């Protein structure tokens with residue numbers, strides 16, 4: 001079961017995200033198809049890091065011809081252009097997000113809720129020297145695991 005204390009879907013995708021989508025598509029010569037646009041926009045509205053199945057449920061009323069397979073393929077394309085990120089999770093099912101502001105994640109092992117976390121102290125820490133020898137680091141992010149307050153109190 002998925003629990004969240006805030007609405008999992010915003011009314012509309014943040015405008016700056018749609019602008020990033022258009023800019024990246026133009027720069028990288030990625031064709032803007034209705035499917036890509038709708039899937040990106042739906043994910044940009046989501047605050048709950050949905051699975052592909054959850055996106056499918058949310059989009060199928062609006063786009064009846066859309067298949068789950070198309071969603072997976074489109075997510076793969078958007079990931080390769082860095083427009084969508086696959087999120088670390090406790091489940092076998094992958095979770096996704098559109099998030100162009102660097103942040104970290106807190107994951108509840110009971111309800112699998114994934115919450116965004118800004119963590120300035122971590123962001124301003126320089127990486128270990130050996131990582132420079134390892135290769136080119138693209139991004140680094142922290143994942144905090146535990147039991148959220150709601151799941152913790154339900155147990156008592």
Ligand SMILES: [Zn+2]
Pocket residue numbers: 049097099103104105115116
């Ligand atoms: Zn996130």
